[in-house]
Amino acid sequence: MSLKMAIPNKGRLNERAVELLQKSGLEINGGQDRRLYASVENKDFEIMFLRAQDIPRFIHSGTVDLGITGLDQVMEADVKLDRLLNLEFGFCRLSVAVPESASYSKVEEMPEGLRVATSFPQLTKKFFKGQGKKVDIVQITGAAEVAPHIGVSDLIVDLVSSGSTLKTNRLREMEVIMDSQAVIVANVESNRRKNSEISGLVSSIQSVLLAEKKKYLMADIPVERLKDVETMFPGMAGPTVMSLAGRDDMVAIHVVIDKSQVYDAVNSLKSMGAKGILTLPIDRLVP
Numbered sequence: 001m002s003l004k005m006a007i008p009n010k011g012r013l014n015e016r017a018v019e020l021l022q023k024s025g026l027e028i029n030g031g032q033d034r035r036l037y038a039s040v041e042n043k044d045f046e047i048m049f050l051r052a053q054d055i056p057r058f059i060h061s062g063t064v065d066l067g068i069t070g071l072d073q074v075m076e077a078d079v080k081l082d083r084l085l086n087l088e089f090g091f092c093r094l095s096v097a098v099p100e101s102a103s104y105s106k107v108e109e110m111p112e113g114l115r116v117a118t119s120f121p122q123l124t125k126k127f128f129k130g131q132g133k134k135v136d137i138v139q140i141t142g143a144a145e146v147a148p149h150i151g152v153s154d155l156i157v158d159l160v161s162s163g164s165t166l167k168t169n170r171l172r173e174m175e176v177i178m179d180s181q182a183v184i185v186a187n188v189e190s191n192r193r194k195n196s197e198i199s200g201l202v203s204s205i206q207s208v209l210l211a212e213k214k215k216y217l218m219a220d221i222p223v224e225r226l227k228d229v230e231t232m233f234p235g236m237a238g239p240t241v242m243s244l245a246g247r248d249d250m251v252a253i254h255v256v257i258d259k260s261q262v263y264d265a266v267n268s269l270k271s272m273g274a275k276g277i278l279t280l281p282i283d284r285l286v287p
């Protein structure tokens, strides 16, 4: 039975979602054009390109088995889904933002009954209810930041990443409602028969995320520096050590290191007399 996966059809999450699937070894046929549907080479998978905000409900209803979307959309849809993996992109936060000229700087200082423009009515309602503050919610579908300027609302609840859109529109971020990033979600309970396919896909993507943070390093080092090299990479199981044909003064080492270690590692190896130092990208890493 084929596995149906939904990914955002456009916008901020689309490109990286397609890239992650491709890097995990799925060859998506025509994944870059604006189609609704794509198949996967040699796999019984179907990829549906849907709006990020519709994905949680399509998974909940069983139309698709799993999907990639923003955690903000999952929470807004308010349906029970299983969050299987944080994808470490699409970082943003859902925030309350008010005009720079507003006389209040905390929710509790807000007058009652202000109008809040948002495309996240459920989360907004819940948040202000939790704060014991009465507001009127004005539901919009986008560009919330202009709402206070055109008199549609007094403040907004919207997604923020760098904060530059708020600044341009002379708005001040007053409170963060939730932090968000892209996630993989599924309905595990109603999908028992496909669970092994789902977990296979999730662990493939996980291995890509892990590999992207690492580099494969190879070098030929003087035998007498082997102990120093082993202490240089303490977090690892230790470097793989191989002999070099015709040499008893040098050995080859191979080791997986964090990207952030590469700069120092190469310089240290060089100063130890290492030769033929190479660093290579890793496609997948399954610990």
Ligand code: AMP
Pocket (backbone or CB within 6 Å): 008, 010, 011, 012, 013, 052, 069, 070, 071, 072, 073, 090, 091, 092, 159, 160, 161, 162, 180, 181, 182
């Ligand atoms: P889009 O399809 O471009 O509307 O993207 C929607 C999703 O992108 C949101 O639900 C968020 O999860 C994510 N996102 C990340 N950063 C931002 C941002 N600064 N503004 C809006 N959406 C963002």
